[in-house]
Amino acid sequence: MRNVFWALWTLVLLLKLAVAAKLPLFVDEAFYWQEGRHPAAAYSDLPGLTAWLARLGVELGGTRPLALRAPFLAIAALVPWLLARVTAREFGARNGWIAGSYALLLPLSGTLGLLALPDAMMALATLLCLDAGARLLRQVDARSAVELAAGLALGALSHYRFIAVIGVGFLVLMLLPEGRRALRDVRVLTAVAIGASAWAPLVAWNLDNADAGLRFQLVDRHPWAFHTDGLWFVAIQALLVTPFLFAALLAAGWRGARDPSPATRYFALLGSLIVLGFFVLGFFADTERVSFHWPLPGFMALLPLLPLVLARWPEWARGLCAGLAGAALLAMLGYYVAVSRPELRARSAGEKWYPANFAGWDELARAVRAKLAAMPPGTRLVADNFKVGAELGFALDDPRIAVLDHPINHKHGRAPQLRLWGLHRDGRADWGEGPVLLVVGATEVAYKNLLQRYHDLCAMVGPLPPPQVLNVDHGRQRFVLFAFDGAPRSGDCTTPAMAWIDQPAAGARVGPGAFAVTGWAFKDGVGLDKVEVMLDGRVVAQAHYGRERIGVREYWTLRDGRRSSDPQHPQVGFEATVQLDAEPPGRHWLGLRLHGRDGSVEDWAEQPIDLRRP
Structure with a gap:
């Protein structure tokens, strides 16, 4: 023995x-x-x-x-x-x-x-x-x-x-x-x-x-x-x-x-x-x-x-x-080996056991380095929660990345420590007039609370500039980068877009030949110009945007009683028909590309669908 x-x-x-x-x-x-x-x-x-x-x-x-x-x-x-x-x-x-x-x-x-x-x-x-x-x-x-x-x-x-x-x-x-x-x-x-x-x-x-x-x-x-x-x-x-x-x-x-x-x-x-x-x-x-x-x-x-x-x-x-x-x-x-392999991890994006706490940090670090390189020297980096701050800190070898107030900082008992280190930031009042790159973990809050989180960010830093969206593993891990040029922004709260695909449901079987896509999308502050449907990362249909969707604005009611401020409500629905061409049967990923009236272009998180054989 x-x-x-x-x-x-x-x-x-x-x-x-x-x-x-x-x-x-x-x-x-x-x-x-x-x-x-x-x-x-x-x-x-x-x-x-x-x-x-x-x-x-x-x-x-x-x-x-x-x-x-x-x-x-x-x-x-x-x-x-x-x-x-x-x-x-x-x-x-x-x-x-x-x-x-x-x-x-x-x-x-x-x-x-x-x-x-x-x-x-x-x-x-x-x-x-x-x-x-x-x-x-x-x-x-x-x-x-x-x-x-x-x-x-x-x-x-x-x-x-x-x-x-x-x-x-x-x-x-x-x-x-x-x-x-x-x-x-x-x-x-x-x-x-x-x-x-x-x-x-x-x-x-x-x-x-x-x-x-x-x-x-x-x-x-x-x-x-x-x-x-x-x-x-x-x-x-x-x-x-x-x-x-x-x-x-x-x-x-x-x-x-x-x-x-x-x-x-x-x-x-x-x-x-x-x-x-x-x-x-x-x-x-x-x-x-x-x-x-x-x-x-x-x-x-x-x-x-x-x-x-x-x-x-x-x-x-x-x-x-x-x-x-x-x-x-x-x-x-x-x-753990599967978690370490990006291709295997991506396949689990539609599963409940998706390892979110291991996922996306390398991709985020690369995106942040590239964004900082394109911004003025001396740009400060701010994270919206302790997870982003710590992971980026390790990747960039910088233990002093500032962090905004966030519910998960308190949920995990890290908020007092951030304050003791002097890394807690209340928002623009703390970081002054210089350029700032704000990195937000959009999937760190439940989707039903995401719009409220965006409005909380507006309260801390003012209207949000057009975002750069990073979708990792089909958007199961999702980050939003905001580049502030230093000059205070004024006006109503402008947030990243919000969307939902009603049909087909995640995991549904569709085709052969063609299938319908319906849902809704909006962008507080400015509204959307158009919605495109994507399949496996490429645009496959132009949606008819502006259909009336009663109840969407009422659902997205904020903590203070205000409702979603997209000026196009209730005309925020969309519908499209996707013509299948040479796509093989099996699992594919359905997504949206949302074009804001402020010039922003955001790819929404994808959901799996199963294409039937002809």
């Missing part, structure tokens, strides 16, 4: 290195890079360790994704090895290699470090505390106390969520007579005090900033009202962990909690209570952000008990358990 473990360890590490070198930067990674370029003991969203590691990576390897991720990959590589050592000491060498192998195959732990996120260090900190706790149950010594202090400190410097490991770990030690004995020892108390002191930077940050970080993590992001989404927990975890492995880990926790060995009960109770706690939390907590990785520390604590359960299974079941886990790990790595 030793050779199997090291072969798996090497293979998984090589695969992760290859994927991490090509995978586009995730938005949270970009913000942690930005935090690392503004050194501090703690930040609005996290303690400082993740940002420090990100800074270390780019200082050693340059501003590139693999260098940013390198410290996290190195930490993640230690996790299965340490788990194997812990298991071997408690349950024998063979069981140690088996547990370590499953730490590599478990998809959530096998992909640790692939992204520069806090989870890798949290996993390592959890194992250090787990190992120290198991040692302390037998005998209190200086080595165990130091290891406990290190684990507690690293966890405290990684994430607020590590509080769950600390709280459950303390509870389990209190439940065990050996644990209560250990907690009375001055060396253990000293280790706990050292671990507690590691929270001081985060506590100080919150005291200095009206508890903004704590309120976001524990109050603002959670509804704290019962909802039934928690019922999905078991199904999601069974899928991510894989059904056989999930069942085996649950069985390990159930049986281990009744075992006479203190160490076995310790592992079982710690792992089971963490998983159960996050299951209960799922009925009351945030459902809008990714949370499927939260129970990972619990599964890590149960892995040392896994070989004891698998030993009772028939050989075919053990083989199936390992095979499914390996297949799931390869599937997750394959997902």
Whole structure:
């Protein structure tokens, strides 16, 4: 089993290195890079360790994704090895290699470090505390106390969520007579005090900033009202962990909690209570952000008990358990490979699982560089939200890109940090008379709120100039660039165009021969001159624009009661007939080209249609 473990360890590490070198930067990674370029003991969203590691990576390897991720990959590589050592000491060498192998195959732990996120260090900190706790149950010594202090400190410097490991770990030690004995020892108390002191930077940050970080993590992001989404927990975890492995880990926790060995009960109770706690939390907590990785520390604590359960299974079941886990790990790595390939990512543009937080940043950076090159020297760059600011900052190696107020800055807890860095901008009043390139992430707000967002921008910066629209992956990721020449603009709010295709619906089958296209489009402030229909990026029909569409203006009512200000309302409908020529059957992309009366030309996001065979 030793050779199997090291072969798996090497293979998984090589695969992760290859994927991490090509995978586009995730938005949270970009913000942690930005935090690392503004050194501090703690930040609005996290303690400082993740940002420090990100800074270390780019200082050693340059501003590139693999260098940013390198410290996290190195930490993640230690996790299965340490788990194997812990298991071997408690349950024998063979069981140690088996547990370590499953730490590599478990998809959530096998992909640790692939992204520069806090989870890798949290996993390592959890194992250090787990190992120290198991040692302390037998005998209190200086080595165990130091290891406990290190684990507690690293966890405290990684994430607020590590509080769950600390709280459950303390509870389990209190439940065990050996644990209560250990907690009375001055060396253990000293280790706990050292671990507690590691929270001081985060506590100080919150005291200095009206508890903004704590309120976001524990109050603002959670509804704290019962909802039934928690019922999905078991199904999601069974899928991510894989059904056989999930069942085996649950069985390990159930049986281990009744075992006479203190160490076995310790592992079982710690792992089971963490998983159960996050299951209960799922009925009351945030459902809008990714949370499927939260129970990972619990599964890590149960892995040392896994070989004891698998030993009772028939050989075919053990083989199936390992095979499914390996297949799931390869599937997750394959997902990241697909995200890294623009052509594969574009094919998913019409799917719910489209990876928006990975997509479009390279294309945006190229467009911004080209636009800045065409503008006067000294043009300032302003982003409309923290995602755009951080991703462009990484691409342009500029951690000081200013950011406007945006709902997602608050939703993700980044607004206080932007203000502390002096990067928050209220609008034109802040940037003065010089030329500015404003970059807007149009798909970062729900479509029903997009017109309101454009009018909010007008309130901040005045009427918007004709935009340059960048559609990535058929417009699933959509950016709008506004070049301000420095002179204040006056007049009514002029926004980018808004549109909708009523017929055919996305994914509909059309043809053969010809098909009708109907919908509506408008442009607040100036109106539209004409609408063209596009298929696969080329104009295929001139629409008849100006059909009466009652109800469109009334639907687009702003927060203050004002309605869409396109002067052509209600004549904003269009219809066209597309004659199919030599287009092959299968999936094609239907879009619009919208010509504004101010001279702007905007390509609308495309939607998939299926052409029938003649």
